Amino acid sequence: MHFLNQVSAILWKDILTEFRTKDALTSMLLFGLLVILMFHFAFEPDSLDTEKYGPGLLWVTFIFAGMLGMNRTFVTERENDNLQGLMMAPVNWGAIYLGKMLSNLLFMLIAETIILFCFSIFFNVDILPRLGWVSVITFLGTLGFASAGTILSAISINTRMSEVMLPILFLPVALPAILGAVEATAAALTDPPGAALGFWVKFLIVYDIIFITLPLLLFDYVLEE
Amino acid sequence: MKAHNVHAFLTFILMLAAIYAVFVYAPTELTMGEVQRIFYFHVSSAWISFLAIFLVFLFSLLSLLKSSRHWDIRSASAAEIGAVFCTLVLITGPIWAKPVWGIWWTWDARLTSFFVLWLIYMGYLMLRRLVESAEQRAKLSAVFAILGAVDVPIVYMANRWWRTQHPQPVIAGGEKSGLDPEMRIALFISLAAFTLLFFYLWRLRCNLEELNDSGEAMQRRLQS
Numbered sequence: 001m002h003f004l005n006q007v008s009a010i011l012w013k014d015i016l017t018e019f020r021t022k023d024a025l026t027s028m029l030l031f032g033l034l035v036i037l038m039f040h041f042a043f044e045p046d047s048l049d050t051e052k053y054g055p056g057l058l059w060v061t062f063i064f065a066g067m068l069g070m071n072r073t074f075v076t077e078r079e080n081d082n083l084q085g086l087m088m089a090p091v092n093w094g095a096i097y098l099g100k101m102l103s104n105l106l107f108m109l110i111a112e113t114i115i116l117f118c119f120s121i122f123f124n125v126d127i128l129p130r131l132g133w134v135s136v137i138t139f140l141g142t143l144g145f146a147s148a149g150t151i152l153s154a155i156s157i158n159t160r161m162s163e164v165m166l167p168i169l170f171l172p173v174a175l176p177a178i179l180g181a182v183e184a185t186a187a188a189l190t191d192p193p194g195a196a197l198g199f200w201v202k203f204l205i206v207y208d209i210i211f212i213t214l215p216l217l218l219f220d221y222v223l224e225e
Numbered sequence: 226m227k228a229h230n231v232h233a234f235l236t237f238i239l240m241l242a243a244i245y246a247v248f249v250y251a252p253t254e255l256t257m258g259e260v261q262r263i264f265y266f267h268v269s270s271a272w273i274s275f276l277a278i279f280l281v282f283l284f285s286l287l288s289l290l291k292s293s294r295h296w297d298i299r300s301a302s303a304a305e306i307g308a309v310f311c312t313l314v315l316i317t318g319p320i321w322a323k324p325v326w327g328i329w330w331t332w333d334a335r336l337t338s339f340f341v342l343w344l345i346y347m348g349y350l351m352l353r354r355l356v357e358s359a360e361q362r363a364k365l366s367a368v369f370a371i372l373g374a375v376d377v378p379i380v381y382m383a384n385r386w387w388r389t390q391h392p393q394p395v396i397a398g399g400e401k402s403g404l405d406p407e408m409r410i411a412l413f414i415s416l417a418a419f420t421l422l423f424f425y426l427w428r429l430r431c432n433l434e435e436l437n438d439s440g441e442a443m444q445r446r447l448q449s
Contacts, residue, residue: 172344172373
């Protein structure tokens with residue numbers, strides 16, 4: 001099978017299981033809304049300068065919700081030794097990484113779209129005029145999370161406390177992506193868009209390229225037993 | 226064992242020289258006073274933290290490419306000692322910062338990246354404890370070490386760009402344009418002493434792990 005066919009087959013398998021169970025999407029979405037609710041009580045949004053803190057709150061919500069989804073990526077593969085089956089199938093192991101990464105990316109993006117919509121209503125942030133830039137930044141930031149998170153969740157699944165290990169391994173590595181995404185979103189939401197916007201978008205692109213290439217090279221070692 | 230003893234002796238002598246140079250030979254800093262003397266050990270520990278993470282990165286690559294226990298032991302040992310020195314940086318830094326800057330901590334690029342570096346060391350060590358099989362432990366921790374080591378310079382640069390775009394009060398300390406020649410000598414002695422100490426501890430740690438391995442192998446042979 002062609003490499004891209006292998007990737008899309010794995011992606012399609014994940015979409016199908018997700019469509020039938022809706023586990024990852026519901027949990028990410030509910031958790032994201034809960035985080036927004038927590039922020040509301042923790043910060044009293046009336047007094048909150050949303051222009052200053054809004055992008056930060058938004059991305060903290062995204063990353064916490066996303067981590068829930070990523071924790072599940074390889075847990076589901078472990079049940080019934082599905083991962084073993086995938087590894088024995090005549091596929092390039094890089095395709096397993098890319099397929100899982102893309103399915104993570106897709107589910108996170110769907111959850112984030114809804115969270116973003118709720119966020120703009122709850123905190124009264126008008127994102128519609130800047131929807132183009134916000135979408136680009138959300139995509140690039142989430143791509144960074146998904147690419148680093150997928151390989152780290154494949155690592156943490158092999159430890160004794162996988163749910164705890166993923167945040168400990170993932171958050172320090174994801175830090176530049178969070179910073180870039182928050183700064184880019186903040187710049188995109190000011191009127192007119194801040195000068196830093198282009199810089200941080202480029203930064204995110206570079207981060208994404210690095211953290212897709214490295215896992216592609218290293219993923220074989222993670223699967224090997 | 227001979228080379229080992231020479232190494233230990235040299236480290237001891239150089240450590241004594243460093244203590245003398247830092248506390249007696251180097252002049253007292255004009256504005257900061259005596260507290261500035263922590264600078265020599267602070268910078269030396271920071272250098273060791275960087276050296277160690279670089280070695281962890283290198284040995285992890287080698288351990289993946291050659292899939293050998295030899296490089297895995299070297300990488301894990303460097304990480305353990307690097308974590309100790311990185312902790313020292315994070316302890317000596319605030320002790321120096323409080324009287325000089327008036328605050329214990331600031332989110333400056335260097336401080337932030339050391340914090341992240343420390344978290345990566347801790348993640349690496351924790352990961353090693355939590356993986357059961359030895360072969361898998363070597364591979365998984367090596368992959369994480371490579372990702373983590375690549376991440377640290379990105380965090381540093383991101384913070385620098387971030388701060389330059391949001392001008393902040395200028396933070397003193399760190400780079401002093403033109404170090405007093407006597408201070409520079411004290412710093413170099415201290416750097417050399419710490420480097421020797423690091424490699425000494427590292428050798429001990431590697432030996433210990435190898436002894437442990439052969440002990441386990443012997444036990445298995447006795448049981449079978």
